[in-house]
Amino acid sequence: MKSMMLGLSRFMSVLGGLVLSFLILLTCTSIAGRLLNGFFHGDFMTAIAPGLSDWMLNLGVGPVTGDFELVEAGVAFAIFAFIPLCQMTAGHASVDIFVSFMPERLVGFLRMVTEVVFGLVLVVIAVQLCSGMLDKIDNRETSFLLAYPVWWAYALSLFGAVAAAIVGVYMGAVRVYEFFTHTTIIPEGTEAGH
Amino acid sequence: QEVTLKLHQFLPPQANVPKLVLDVWADNVEEDSGGRIKIDRYPSMQLGGKPPELMDQAIDGVADIVWTVVGYTPGRYLSTEVFELPFMMTNARAVSHAYWEMFEEHMKDDEFKDVHILGTWVHGPGMFHTKDPVERPEDLQGMKIRGGSRSVNALLTELGATPVGMPVPAVTEGLSKGVIDGTTIPWEVTPALKVPELVANHTEFEGHALYVLTFVLAMNKAKYESLPDDLKAVIDENSGLEFSVFAGGTQADADGPAREIALDLGNNIITIPADQTEEWRKRAQPVYDAWLEEMAAKGKDGQALLDQARMLIEKYTPMYTN
Amino acid sequence: MTDLQIGIYSFPALLLLIFFRVPIGLAMFVVAFVGLSLLEGVSFPLLRLKNEVFSTFANYSLSIVPMFLLMGHFATLGGMSTALFRAAESFLGHRRGGVGMAAIGACAGFGAICGSSLATAATMGRVALPELKRYGYAGGFSTATLAAGGTLGILIPPSVVLVIYAILTEQNIAKLFLAAFIPGILAALGYVLAISLYVRLFPDSAGTRPPVPWRERLAALVDVWPVLLVFGLVVGGIYLGWFSPTEGAAVGAAGTGLIALVNGGLNRATLIESFIVTGRSTAMIFFIVLGAAFYNGFLALTKLPDEMVSFVVSQGFAPLTVLVVFLVFYLVFGCVMDSLSMILLTIPVFWPVIQALDFNLLSMEAFQAHRAAEALAEGVEIAQPMLQSIQEALAQGVLLTKEQIDALGIRVSERLLDRINMEYTAIWFGILVLIVVEVGLITPPVGMNLFIINSMDRETPMLETYKAVGFFVASDILRVILLVAVPAITLFLLPM
Ligand code: NA
Ligand code: NA
Numbered sequence A: 001m002k003s004m005m006l007g008l009s010r011f012m013s014v015l016g017g018l019v020l021s022f023l024i025l026l027t028c029t030s031i032a033g034r035l036l037n038g039f040f041h042g043d044f045m046t047a048i049a050p051g052l053s054d055w056m057l058n059l060g061v062g063p064v065t066g067d068f069e070l071v072e073a074g075v076a077f078a079i080f081a082f083i084p085l086c087q088m089t090a091g092h093a094s095v096d097i098f099v100s101f102m103p104e105r106l107v108g109f110l111r112m113v114t115e116v117v118f119g120l121v122l123v124v125i126a127v128q129l130c131s132g133m134l135d136k137i138d139n140r141e142t143s144f145l146l147a148y149p150v151w152w153a154y155a156l157s158l159f160g161a162v163a164a165a166i167v168g169v170y171m172g173a174v175r176v177y178e179f180f181t182h183t184t185i186i187p188e189g190t191e192a193g194h
Numbered sequence B: 001q002e003v004t005l006k007l008h009q010f011l012p013p014q015a016n017v018p019k020l021v022l023d024v025w026a027d028n029v030e031e032d033s034g035g036r037i038k039i040d041r042y043p044s045m046q047l048g049g050k051p052p053e054l055m056d057q058a059i060d061g062v063a064d065i066v067w068t069v070v071g072y073t074p075g076r077y078l079s080t081e082v083f084e085l086p087f088m089m090t091n092a093r094a095v096s097h098a099y100w101e102m103f104e105e106h107m108k109d110d111e112f113k114d115v116h117i118l119g120t121w122v123h124g125p126g127m128f129h130t131k132d133p134v135e136r137p138e139d140l141q142g143m144k145i146r147g148g149s150r151s152v153n154a155l156l157t158e159l160g161a162t163p164v165g166m167p168v169p170a171v172t173e174g175l176s177k178g179v180i181d182g183t184t185i186p187w188e189v190t191p192a193l194k195v196p197e198l199v200a201n202h203t204e205f206e207g208h209a210l211y212v213l214t215f216v217l218a219m220n221k222a223k224y225e226s227l228p229d230d231l232k233a234v235i236d237e238n239s240g241l242e243f244s245v246f247a248g249g250t251q252a253d254a255d256g257p258a259r260e261i262a263l264d265l266g267n268n269i270i271t272i273p274a275d276q277t278e279e280w281r282k283r284a285q286p287v288y289d290a291w292l293e294e295m296a297a298k299g300k301d302g303q304a305l306l307d308q309a310r311m312l313i314e315k316y317t318p319m320y321t322n
Numbered sequence C: 001m002t003d004l005q006i007g008i009y010s011f012p013a014l015l016l017l018i019f020f021r022v023p024i025g026l027a028m029f030v031v032a033f034v035g036l037s038l039l040e041g042v043s044f045p046l047l048r049l050k051n052e053v054f055s056t057f058a059n060y061s062l063s064i065v066p067m068f069l070l071m072g073h074f075a076t077l078g079g080m081s082t083a084l085f086r087a088a089e090s091f092l093g094h095r096r097g098g099v100g101m102a103a104i105g106a107c108a109g110f111g112a113i114c115g116s117s118l119a120t121a122a123t124m125g126r127v128a129l130p131e132l133k134r135y136g137y138a139g140g141f142s143t144a145t146l147a148a149g150g151t152l153g154i155l156i157p158p159s160v161v162l163v164i165y166a167i168l169t170e171q172n173i174a175k176l177f178l179a180a181f182i183p184g185i186l187a188a189l190g191y192v193l194a195i196s197l198y199v200r201l202f203p204d205s206a207g208t209r210p211p212v213p214w215r216e217r218l219a220a221l222v223d224v225w226p227v228l229l230v231f232g233l234v235v236g237g238i239y240l241g242w243f244s245p246t247e248g249a250a251v252g253a254a255g256t257g258l259i260a261l262v263n264g265g266l267n268r269a270t271l272i273e274s275f276i277v278t279g280r281s282t283a284m285i286f287f288i289v290l291g292a293a294f295y296n297g298f299l300a301l302t303k304l305p306d307e308m309v310s311f312v313v314s315q316g317f318a319p320l321t322v323l324v325v326f327l328v329f330y331l332v333f334g335c336v337m338d339s340l341s342m343i344l345l346t347i348p349v350f351w352p353v354i355q356a357l358d359f360n361l362l363s364m365e366a367f368q369a370h371r372a373a374e375a376l377a378e379g380v381e382i383a384q385p386m387l388q389s390i391q392e393a394l395a396q397g398v399l400l401t402k403e404q405i406d407a408l409g410i411r412v413s414e415r416l417l418d419r420i421n422m423e424y425t426a427i428w429f430g431i432l433v434l435i436v437v438e439v440g441l442i443t444p445p446v447g448m449n450l451f452i453i454n455s456m457d458r459e460t461p462m463l464e465t466y467k468a469v470g471f472f473v474a475s476d477i478l479r480v481i482l483l484v485a486v487p488a489i490t491l492f493l494l495p496m
Helices: A002-041 A043-048 A050-058 A067-088 A104-139 A150-181 B016-032 B051-060 B078-083 B092-107 B150-158 B168-176 B221-226 B229-238 B241-253 B255-264 B274-283 B285-297 B302-320 C003-019 C024-040 C043-057 C061-077 C080-092 C098-111 C117-134 C139-150 C160-169 C173-201 C214-222 C225-239 C245-262 C268-302 C304-315 C319-334 C339-356 C364-378 C384-396 C402-408 C414-439 C448-456 C462-485
Strands: B003-008 B037-042 B065-069 B115-122 B126-130 B144-146 B162-164 B182-186 B201-205 B214-220 B268-272
Touching: A002 A043, A002 A050, A002 A067, A002 A150, A002 B144, A002 C061, A002 C245, A002 C268, A043 A050, A067 A104, A067 A150, A067 C043, A067 C061, A067 C268, A104 A150, A104 C024, A104 C043, A150 C043, B016 B037, B016 B229, B016 B241, B037 B229, B051 B065, B051 B115, B051 B214, B051 C043, B078 B092, B078 B214, B078 B285, B078 B302, B092 B115, B092 B241, B092 B302, B115 B221, B115 B241, B150 B162, B150 B285, B168 B182, B214 B221, B214 B241, B241 B255, B255 B268, B268 B274, B274 B285, B285 B302, C003 C024, C003 C268, C003 C304, C024 C043, C024 C268, C024 C339, C043 C268, C061 C080, C061 C117, C061 C160, C061 C225, C061 C245, C061 C268, C080 C098, C080 C117, C080 C214, C080 C225, C098 C117, C098 C139, C098 C173, C117 C139, C117 C448, C139 C173, C139 C448, C139 C462, C160 C173, C160 C339, C160 C414, C173 C225, C173 C245, C173 C414, C173 C462, C225 C245, C268 C304, C268 C339, C304 C339, C319 C339, C319 C414, C319 C462, C339 C414, C364 C384, C364 C402, C364 C414, C384 C402, C414 C462, C448 C462
Parallel strands: B003 B037, B003 B065, B144 B162, B144 B182, B201 B268
Antiparallel strands: B065 B214, B115 B214, B126 B182, B126 B201
């Protein structure tokens, strides 16, 4: 179970990273297209090589249409996809200093409650995101420039949110089991990814 | 008081529409209700979310009343786009009047059936603000322009310009960094975005304007229904046709002082005379065709809507021209 | 309970959860959820979640965050952190405290291509900690040096915290980056001074290394060229108008990735590792952003921020007093709170207050003088007596007359002055806030940078680090005082 969850989390992280890399390349392409477009439209090129300029412009050398909305949709997915591993490796920012003075049993109890609530929150987020997506299917809202249905972007994010919810619930269950059996299945803050 | 309503919108409180339109409306409602209605105002998206979510917030009841740009949710309220088509708009009061009439006849129980609409209006004439002068359609060739609406983006593509999508607040940086060569917005918004300082040329059209955006003031339906009849009457009294014309007119009146700033700076203001606008309008035909097609795909008679909108605008324009 | 009371009680509730080690983002989320349920019923927060989580994550401006993080990681894979440290060490290593100073210099260089303080601390810690040990630096002194150096990651642009501040206050990101530059350099110099003072007071705490011949120094300098290339491309591109800061992050990530690939640092395994490390920090940051957005929406509904603004304004405090109170607040809370959460939580409340006060950073006299100087430099045609009267007025620092302004052909309205002042205030306040929240990263007991570096050095007790870091905190506080007293240092590079 643990290795399966870890595998899922790592897979989602890599998927998120690949999408992020794609967005980086997309943005660079768009910048290059925009700069070249300006260059071929510029006085210099239209004067010395009008044929080449027209040819390049007719090929559609210019910024990528809708790069803005693609980045938004993509980065939302990447963030959702990054949550599972953060969940499994206790990657969220928290303040440790006060619990270091508390008895270990109490700390274990707090950890259990926190992770159960976190799992619950991630489930609620996924369920509500799904409800938002159904609305968007229903009202046929589209994006601004590319006019793709907005629910596509929601669906992509939902995929990440569901993985986060599964891992979140699993971590909650693990901490409950650990608390009542006095065992450690997943040590906190392990760099499980390495 | 009996009822507290949350009014949510995306502009800061000192901007023209919140200060001159929404506050006036809310104050009137509060006063007419004898203090039984209180309207809490939340500017700058204080209650959370991004501007495109406003409409859903009104539908879901996360906010009770929202002011929003209909075009923030493309594809959902296709009929209102009839007023956003290039070179339809003449004057904000006349078009807002036509918009309310057609809203009641065609949109109220159809596209807007999930909310209670209190007002429908448009801003003053939308126009070009560019670094290099735009006098003829060909001048736009190769320019990177932030288009204000879907229709404008389509028109820009037709004219060989590159439409760049960015939110309004990004325009300032876009212009100063050369990411865009110009933008389309009405005069009213230009000072806040420092546009007059960043571009030297402004192109207006005589008669029919380049474009407008459509706005609605929308209320959660269940909330409205839950009001006692006398309070409903207070809301009704302050909403509808008269309010819509007031809102559109007030917004357009803010264009003048903004235009002064550009003149102060010695910028070049180009006015395309009405007879030359025809040439531009011809180039916009594919945008009309595309919209008609989209309407047909949704089983709606776009041509009838278009004809009626034109007829009403022609009818009301003289009424509101001084 | 009134709405306002619910808002007020949410603070202790939030702090309690945070002390119980509930992740900060989750704590804000839960408090907001419960608070909203109390105010409007439980279906209210649920309805908000339908779109708000997605729209918080699907944010173009914030996409800069994972891109800058990935850029920092690629830079390390490309050997840039090591090259920076080697170069700095070859120049400074033989001085007293020189290896420590070199670490600060390398952190500053790395900060110029990395937007995150934690990443800078972790990266440079890995490179420099073994070297410091080798040359006999005391444990606590080494860890404190690197923890402080790490803060240069956000002090020197690009900076994730500034991006968030710019979005919250609707300011120009590029201008904020520009304004952060001189204070960032001052920070590095201040740390170098702190080190030299420390080694004078505690001579046993640091050794020196043998001097490096000039030929080797130059060779080490040559190895730094990829850093310069990427920094030049990103910063130059932004200022030349080739791309926006958000796009600049993508260019930087692609550039460092390419260099890492060429240097052989990037392969399948390290790429996956980069995704995982970047992903973990990204998820952490965005969960805090989400929690804070949700919590701020709740606070707005309680009217607490409005009440606070009208309270402060009605008291008629001097603007400087309010500013100092806010900055001290950040310093105190920075001892126990995380920097990003502090910004996200407080700016929506503090910024409207600051905005309502008049700091008069640019006076009408100075504004006129600047515009007049510009016009004269461009060579306006002015009759001799008029020119002389203008020059006299400028020399005396008095207001120009309408005729003089017209003769110069300049534009200096009150409205224009107000607009510039508002922007100056936003930028100046932003840089000050950036510095004070960054101090929180190295103030005991809770300082993320201290934790990160200390966890890399098992032999040094946390207490030793706490003791040594005081010198760096003092240098930070002196710098804040300097920047408050002389706003021109921050605003110097900005166009008027
Ligand atoms: Na940096
Ligand atoms: Na601290």
